[in-house]
Amino acid sequence: MITQITAVASTQAKRPVVRKSARDYLYIIRRNLFNSPVDTIVTLAISALLITYIPLILDWLYFSAVFSGATRAACNPSAACWIPIINFMDYYIYGPFPIDQRWRVDTSFVLGLLAFPLLFSQRMPQKIILMYIFLLPLVLWALLKGGVFLSDISTTALGGMTLTFFLGIIAMCLSLPVAIILALGRRSRLPIIRWVCSGYIELVRAVPVLTFLFMASLMLQLFLPGGVTIDVLFRILFVLVFVSAAYKAEIIRGAIQAIPSGQIEASYAMGCGYWKTMAYIVMPQALRNSVPALITNFIGLFKETTLVMILGLLEVMGVVRATFENAEWIGMHVEGMVLVSFFFFAICFSIAQYGAHLERRIKRTKY
Amino acid sequence: MNTQLAVKLTGVDKWYGDFQALKNINLQVAKGETVVICGPSGSGKSTLIRTLNCLEGHDLGEICIDGVRISDNLKDVEKVRKSTGMVFQHFNLFPHMTVLDNCTFGLRHVRGLGVIESQEIARELLRKVQIADQESKYPGQLSGGQQQRVAIARALTLSPDIMLFDEPTSALDPEMISEVLEVMRDLSKAGMTMICVTHEMGFAKEFADRIVFMETGSIIEVSTPQEFFSAPKTERAKLFLKQILSH
């Protein structure tokens, strides 16, 4: 007997409360880690590796690392030197954004992060959440790029985490609705719509994103009447949204096809039209079923924003690299990349956690 | 009995590609009548019943439901679908909605009623099919018989003039068939116009006003239950009855 059962005496049988004792834990450890000679060797080898390397890594990152000082001379050559990172932190966050306008960036960070508790909340009516998600790109554009209520900010003044965040959030918010429309279009009964959507998806999937980004930055101008220019930021967003929408559309189309046609017929038989059937019967289920794949796609999209570096826009990776081209700090890329990794990890891991939360919530309704 | 016609089919033909699924179907169903359609597998029973609410289109002939002639016009399709309720073999409940939401769906999104009002109507009907205590469960948590009763309640929410049943009991375990038939009996007694595809000959004997026998896309016999069960006019119907009753 490895568990003790605390019986509950009552007239109606209740589920017994099971408590684990220290011996149970020992047993679990032995069973999982030292069950056979091979298990034991693997466990010991991995422990040895961890014991040797974790202190080394921690030492490099923190204990021997240098946090304050003014010049390179202050650094410890055998450990991380966080001086430039700390000195340039403002630049990494805001990029070249005008200093007196930084409240606009702060506000957009807050608005963007506010989406998370909203998405996690169970009580908030879905309509409000959807409204928020759809309005967010517009508000972010107005705040960071200006032009409507606030003064116009030139695209070259957007950089660092601000730019990454801006591109990532807007592309994520807009690509999902576009993807839903494409997915429905590919299953449309009207051949023209079906052909256009299929052709579009096939084309976009088969060409590298980078190519589209280059085309957006160079070629689009050729087709526009002279004098008309579209901000490069807008063009880049357009590419990010429409490319990732093609992938999402395929994910969603697969999920739509998995829905038994009988449900759609039942809805039609009640006199419900195509759009309402899609909105209330098909999409809620299809989107739920595609959560894991969509989350992966969102994470990929967020990381893809680093590609805009190629076009001379300094997103977070770009600004970090730029500091290490400075003569004083040249060649200290590792610390910079640690920071960038941490930044992306924090955001992408949060997105993944949201995905896990959604899956748990869907499982709980156990339909 | 009211002599007004609920359903009128004249010379209806339907093809699936080169395969003719319905051949020159003529049938009239009066208001308040219960008609049972039976026949061997593949004879076109489902196809016929599905043309009545435009889930399948027909190629030739005329179908009138409640005086509305079915055409390609979307308005007519909508009208016809609102005046008919359909119950399917595999229930086709919406699995992501609770029982109550399944039943309020049509009221809210087709009728445009408010939440409270729809819930009142839905609860009333759930009580009628004896399943009111399960309203907050999801369809996946119910037995087949319970699901089918919910499906009937859902179809009734829009107060249809005609109920269409396509083998409502053939996906059910034997002990659940009777609870669904019970509900159908009540409906029939209450004067609902019903067209049922079913192999439940007990139900047909007792409650059908007429029995329609189909084979290979044609109606080959229409008779009252007494005639049909005691002296079927066609050899094919005799054979069919022998097979089904020996079961």
Ligand SMILES: Nc1ncnc2c1ncn2[C@@H]1O[C@H](COP(=O)(O)OP(=O)(O)OP(=O)(O)O)[C@@H](O)[C@H]1O
């Ligand atoms: N979508 C379709 N495409 C092509 N043929 C079809 C289609 N649906 C049905 N059929 C054919 O039409 C004929 C009639 O089918 P139907 O489903 O109406 O038969 P049924 O009488 O309901 O049979 P069952 O008792 O097995 O349900 C069958 O031969 C079937 O193969």
Ligand SMILES: [Mg+2]
């Ligand atoms: Mg059938």
